[in-house]
Amino acid sequence: MQRSLNPVYVTISALEAGQITLPEPFFVAPADPEKRTLVPSLSFLIRHPGNNSSEITRIVFDLGVKRDLTGYKPAQQAHIANRQPVIVEPDCASSLRWGANKTDEENVKAEGGQLLDPSKDINIVILSHVHWDHVGTSSDFSSAVFAVGSGTLNVLKNGAGPLYPADMFNDDELPASRTVEFPPVPSLGGERSEYDTGPGAPEHTPASADTLARLPASSKEWSWQPLAGFPHALDFFGDGSLYVIDSPGHIYGHVNLFARIAENKYVYLGGDCCHDRRILSGEKGIAMYDDGKGGLRSVHMHTEMAKGTLARIGEFLKHTRNTADVEIVLAHDVYWREQNRHRFWPGKL
Template sequence: MAAVVTVSALDAGHLTLPERLFVTDADPDLRATVPSLSFLVRHTAPSGATTAVLFDLGVKRNIDGYTPAQRAHIAQRQPVVVSPDCADSLRRGHSPTATDGEQQQLLLLDPTTDVDVVILSHVHWDHVGTPSDFGRAVFAVGAGTLNLLRHGAGPLYPAALFNADELPAARTLEFPPAPASPYDSHTAEHAPAPTPNTPTMAALLPPTIRYPWRWEPLPANDTDDPAFPAALDLFGDGSVRVVDSPGHLFGHVNLLLRTAPRRYVYLGGDCCHDPRILRGEKGIALYDDGCGGLRSVHVDTGAARRTLGRIARFADGHGDGDGDVEVEVVVAHDAVWRDRNRHRFWPGTL
């Protein structure tokens, strides 16, 4: 039987987005407060060993933990809601039937001791959360991320927009660079260099995780155009695949999770900020980049469109060459999905 995982959504803060910066044909005055979702993924090996993986950490509960340039940006995204944050949601979860007093007494998971791995889709301010809450976890990020945090990446992504000390240096590994660059030449020239993992850091990974990491096309067969050109089998059993998902920010990755033999959950991070784009109802908005040109919220709009196209095709049930596959795609800032799926938040499951 195919290996599967359990997945639970977590509240990890909210922020407010002006529609005009994200979708075409937008209401110029509409601003929507949306979640920054985190997800708990639990994998049980044949030996019985359970590995707890977090995907994204949402918003910091202490805004003062951001750099001055980040706080200036956050001021444009108000209202921002910081509670509950990811750690608090892990501790107490969400129970639709519990009273406030009962909810406060819950202690479901201790973020300090019960989380093994944290995977960040990328390191924008609304996804990095409070890494110090996860004192035992190994962090895993896309190629070039550590360099990006230290030095930025080109004029639109200066170092001031990132915190060089965001992640624990001794416990943070990078996924390897994907085999081929998906970026246009202008974007590629600003791509941050990857940081090699040391054997000491790799030794911190749970023994259930397959390492060294390597990218493979998915599906790994003779098709000319695989569903995803670069996917990494985290546990070596097909239950969790890290998907190289270029476009939004350098190092952006997604997760493809098998939750039943013929059912997948695809965690899309910031592949788009509005699910209507994924459904083809809206396009990616372009706006003045302040340098005499146009830009979108993505570092490479063309690459982002190509990633969205691959996700959409996979979600249509063609991921393994057979239409009898259910795929649910969840992006980080989907307020409608959150409101409709409260029963699937931890300790509930997707």
């Protein structure tokens, strides 16, 4: 991990962004066939310091669930019916405005809280991927630039193969004039090559010069480089404080974030690398179930690639155990949410 004479640290706060219900047999194996768990779809506020308060860059990672479920297409709503109950409030925007356990502006100010207006105060939104429970209500962030994995805009338009047809996505989910895709990931051959260039693999969509100009200056040097066992990491600010980690397997464009929050202290935001912490620990495996077409599938588009991503994360955590304090947070980790209520905005990790 990068070290410098004057290290830069980011500040991270968790955000409530809706809750969904996961039937255990679709996510872990072995599973209780009757168990259904209400889990969060977490978002995170990340603040990168500038030379003064006016130069702080505020990023939101993932937007969770839309507060208006009618904003999803009919095919999406049919899928969402299997994830009920779904709780839409507080959503990501409400969590930014009021903070955890706050109900109105007067109470927030009385308690010394901080308010953020998602339409004005958020500079960048990074999405781990564009499944329905991560895209939220993008129109709330009307002045932000959106940054997504390569191929994401193509996925929204054309789908991602037979398991994820186009009617499972909204073509206008992201503001095209304010969206930037991270650079295409170099192929390593084998499964990676097939994943990147095989049938249905999406094409990269270049961003306009005006949109690129709204990103940090470091974006001009963005490239995928090895980092601590991860073959493809992108130094977002160019100072080692925040890395985008290519995390293939779940769906095209899936990325994680790796953040430095203090001396020798880091947070890994794992998105949907898995949906249950017991998979990451090895206590459970990834569930395989009937794909409706005579075969088996998992919640990941490419199960073996997803397993490879998990293996790299596991190796990374093992190798850093004695040298750094690394906390991993998954998007749907109900146990983490219950144990860390005090770390939701305006609290911090």
